[in-house]
Amino acid sequence: MSTVTTRTVAYPADGLTMIGHLALPAGDDRRPAVLVGPEGPGLNDFQRGRAESLAELGYVALAFDINGGRWFTDPGEMLARVTPLLADPDRMRDIGHAALDVLLAEPRTDPDRIAAVGYGTGGAIALELGRDGVDLRAIGTVNALTTGRPGEAARIRCPVWAGVGSEDPIMPPAQREAFTAEIEAAGVDWRLVVYGGALHAFHHPPVDQAVVPGVGYHPRHARRAWRDVVDLLDECVPVPG
Template identity: 50%
Template sequence: MGGGREVTYDIDGLTMVGYMSRPAGGGPWPAVLLGHDGVGLDDYQRGRADDLAEHGYLTFAMDYHGGRTFFGEPQAMLDRLLPLMADPARMLTIGQAALDVLLAEPGADHHQIATLGYGGGGRIVLELARTGVPFKALAVIHPGLPTPRAEDWTNACGTFLLCTGSEDPICTPAHISTFSNALQEAGVDWRAHIYGGAKHAFWAAPTRPDGTPTGGADHLSPTVPGVGYHAAHSARAWRAVLDLFGERIGLPSPAC
């Protein structure tokens, strides 16, 4: 693999510290924009960017917290996140700045773009999709979801994958169902995965303060309610993302 590096860029009054991971060899490569969850851009999502690069996708993991993470600080995270999630124009500006960084990278194929978002990052990439950014594929894992109105999604391109856990109190299966109904009415190509027994952020393995895994499902640091790790579903969701990208990259995008 070509390896990853930090990329700084200024938006939303902050200096963001994103992570670019390039495949080995020469491009052009399909380009993937990755949005982290509300805690911040961590080693897991950098690892997802590296994994995507190993599969041949030039991947940029955006930052929307100015290089900060909020492990063990749920209230500070919410103080940053909730005003952002209430402001679609601000989310769109943040997402577009990150997309610009990705597409400015040498080797990025501007005709083969996909995106992956977790939590709040899922909401940001959905805002981009709503404006008609020509994503071939869009995968969101327990995303923040907008008001489900079909008229907002008539310009959306590509195939959507919506994932959440059956026990997620923040992005519930009912939320996914209602949102997918709006996508259906708008003519968007979509699919949904509900993972039985999984909670919010089911992919995030708990760690000790030194970064080593606890080996359990429960987090030792304070979190928002309803968070829990599920190893089997974490792996299944990742395979679903790779399957979607493998299916759609290189093909015409539905509705575009």
């Protein structure tokens, strides 16, 4: 029987009512906390499960929403939503800050030990929180090697871990190089793991939606990427023994 408790949280952001999923570990003490950002299609049960898995490890975790409770099954609809969002750092930051406010309002959250982990669009939002100077202890991003406005990466105050598939056409080598050049020039403590043979969204099991070229699940690398995320958190925001 799981000792994790969960609840749905509704909150405003980006002109929408976001529907997040908060997962709490056993006990009543304050714990390190993690924002978990979803891929472009939105928040689904798999994403919610990530928050619950982190709660099982002892973290307060919020799987935050980016699409006002919607899960896009049509790639065209999804791109119409996230493409302008990804081009607007201020909108991404607003979504991230709204989720962060929800996490900080939870009494179990230790406000001095917060990390942000995101996938795709959610990863870009995690990075923008860092570029906005938020006092995070770690940022983990998978398939979101996005660059920011000039000079703002210098505001990132924590280690950054990034993962990407070697065959990801959305995050090709040129994008990887631009991202790593930006954060290296900013003096950020960073790591990049390239998972050989993996496509975009390699970490997400197949779902009932249209197949998009360049997107595909890689179970072995998905497990590895999750272990890498957990290792990052264990290093930077360890759960009290």
